[in-house]
Amino acid sequence: MYGVCGCCGALRPRYKRLVDNIFPEDPEDGLVKTNMEKLTFYALSAPEKLDRIGAYLSERLIRDVSRHRYGYVCIAMEALDQLLMACHCQSINLFVESFLKMVAKLLESEKPNLQILGTNSFVKFANIEEDTPSYHRSYDFFVSRFSEMCHSSHDDPDVRTKIRMSGIKGLQGVVRKTVNDELQANIWDPQHMDKIVPSLLFNLQHAEEAESRSPSPLQATEKEKESPAELAERCLRELLGRAAYGNIKNAIKPVLIHLDNHSLWEPKTFAIRCFKIIMYSIQPQHSHLVIQQLLGHLDANSKSAATVRAGIVEVLSEAAVIAASGSVGPTVLEVFNTLLRQLRLSIDYALTGSYDGAGSVGTKIIKEHEERMFQEAVIKTIGSFASTLPTYQRSEVMLFIMSKVPLPSLHQAVEAGKAGENRNRLTQIMLLKSLLQVSLGFQCSNMLTALPSSFLDRLLSAALMEDAEIRLFVLEILISFIDRHGNRHKFSAISTISDISVLKLKVDKCSRQDTVFMKKHAQQLYRHIYLTCKEESNVQAHYEALYSMLVLISIELANEEVVVDLIRLVLAVQEIAQINEDNLPAYNRCALYALGAAYLNLISQLTTVPTFCQHIHEVIQMRQKEAPYLLPEDVFVERPRLSRSLDRLGPEVFFRQSKISEVLGGSGYNSDRLSTPYVPQLTGTCLPGASRGAPALSRPPGRPRAQRPAPRSADEDRLSKRKSIGETISLQVEVESRNSPEREERAPAEEITYETLKKAIDSVAVEEQERERRRQVVEKFQKAPFEEIAAHCGARATLLQSKLNQIFEITIRPPPSPSGTITAAYGQPQNHSIPVYEMKFPDLCVY
């Protein structure tokens, strides 16, 4: 074996001679091309010899390596590569074994050049698609060694980069070679993934370090070549892109552990970058698995520092956006439950100052502001998850979050004591913030299904009204629900603009569902607005929110009836300030006046009733002259100039109910209703806790108008209308609160029968004129004698009859449904017409 080639060449087998001939005298000369062609030709014509050729070549190579004759090593490798490329046939298998042995030999070497040479050959091999790869091949060593090369710490930075690049390419090769073949060594096993993934991440992570070095002109040219980080990223993408459902977990887990170990959650840029790569390269139907793993990791890190948790949550948020519709997967509520649980935990940590609630020794110090940041991150993430959901799931999620809001006097145990209250308040705030985040950009076509009573009842419950901050959240949430056309920012500042067309409002006609929604919940909303107005702790933000809310209801949900109610409501709010039974400070009173002015200014222009506009305009002008501190422009500034003489204002600076009902009544609005002052009403099902707000409801007994019965004529008219067809009566139900005996003094506002309730729920709003016309028709039919009606109908029927006969004679074909056509044409109740038709129809039916 150690004989020098050539001396006894004639005695050696042909393949050995051919192999020996490809090596030149001087390794500098490189592969002898013509002889290589001969060898290739021989190998192709006698494939059964291929394995022997391979074995002999590898034997020579191993010998050359140990003798440090690297020139010949390179030549042998080149020859192997060429043979490998040339022989795409089944006999390649045995040859591959010698080939891989040689690659392994090169990789064992300490010489970087040989390592790179070996890797390059391996990569070439990896790109060959074998028909029947050998199944007992193991790539264990390759994975280990390539991973090790990815971590190279060679002294020379250039060599180091080259070795690392080789390592990455090698891993890529192994992945390509094995990933698609289930019978091959399973590359997805944790033992391989735990090497491959961290090695790639390690290189990816060092991209920033390399770039942050001052780029010298020399490096600038280097840049044109691919960096290890770019290569690693490509490799990672390729790997993840090929991951099947069952493999995702094994591929993602090392990422999570790597980020843990290298504490990369905290600056989080890298973590986010990683997961962006993951989310973008993974097959989209698997993305929810990644989300689930991240959530699981968050749970596992419940007791880690807030910054770590915040990093994970941040990553979740980014990942959710990328995964879009598929991010949540089948367990929507589970996702939100986890996030809300983390939120609660964080609140507990911040309050107790330790991770186990006992404050035992050795626990890490909890920084409250870090917890706060974490909470913000969770809320943001809840928002980004929610934004990926379809509408119906979003409202489900909102119900879910709402159900978690702790409310006193419900089944949820609410901790007593100051600590408990504090926790409650914080939890409420956090959950409402989450809710607000979810509701942002939420566009429900159907308010009724999006906001069921169970949700509204809780949201509007009195318990959420006491605290100024919470109160504001509730308003904001309502606003973002109601605002479906993105109008809200146009009303962020309160003002009395003289021409609303500059706002370019987007308005759709109030849909039927919206009308039904308002029928059901309007009183609840009004009451909420009214009571909120009365709160002394309101600041400018509250008034702005109240203003937006009023305006948005008017734009989005209003029909005439709602407009009337809103005007009544605003007038009642003006009254709060005027009578001031709650001893509100001057600022609040002025703010309420200003709120009224701003709203009435807007609604007057929306209704486009000239006389209404005029009245409002007059009052505003009067205020500008006499009492500018009653206008938003003067109240809602940094230092409002307020007047102390609020109780000595002349009547001309107020909006007058009588005047408004007069001008609007003239334009077909329900003036009777308008002239009835607004009284907050409890409607529908109300929470037991809601009665806490009851004292605010009580009006002083001396109020003359509160109990004044509506004028008799109006009552009669209303009663007669009720009998007519299609009449609608708005629902005004007084639910007597057991806890507020004062209210019993008041006479029930209206007679309630089953009929009215049923109608109120079922019927659709019908326009006034249509109603009037019908009433006349009905009246006529009710009062006039039968003969007259019969004659009237008969005359018309005979006319029609003759016309029809004419037509039928021409067409001969019988009309499909003559009776239907006739009744529809007349638009009259059928029972009156039937006798007339019965007389004539038999003739018609002969056809």
Add this chain to the structure above:
Amino acid sequence: MSMEDYDFLFKIVLIGNAGVGKTCLVRRFTQGLFPPGQGATIGVDFMIKTVEINGEKVKLQIWDTAGQERFRSITQSYYRSANALILTYDITCEESFRCLPEWLREIEQYASNKVITVLVGNKIDLADKREVSQQRAAEFSEAQDMYYLETSAKESDNVEKLFLDLACRLISEARQNTLVNNVASPLPGEGKSISYLTCCNFN
């Protein structure tokens, strides 16, 4: 097989706290060097050394792991396929000795149950700074059923002995447990190692 340049192939993984001298031990053994300002290992390092024991060529694949915590996940992935583990501590560093139970737990968790573990107390050249007595370490290794040796990579004390003894032990283990020594078709890249130690248990 005439093609093979060795009769046995074993994988040895060095583990232990950061800075106890794992890399120096390997360098001393494979290259006969003692690199004075050796930096912390990144991830894993790979060395190969072929030794001859009783006329048989034994190839030792040595995986030198980083002691730093942040590389723990990648280093752990190398335990699994190891034939032998060299658990190293620094005799001048009490802390590195106290961490040993933790390392044993890791071995328990990640390594094969047939793995041979050797406990090595390194840096005996710094005898005056010794914090861990030989007796204590010997008792510990006995309790854990490990081989125990004290070395100095700097003075080259016991380094050869460590690896050669280990190789002998690995050979005899392999012989004991494998009657069929000349298994056909060794796996590329793997040599014959898999057939030596994975097919039978000997505990």
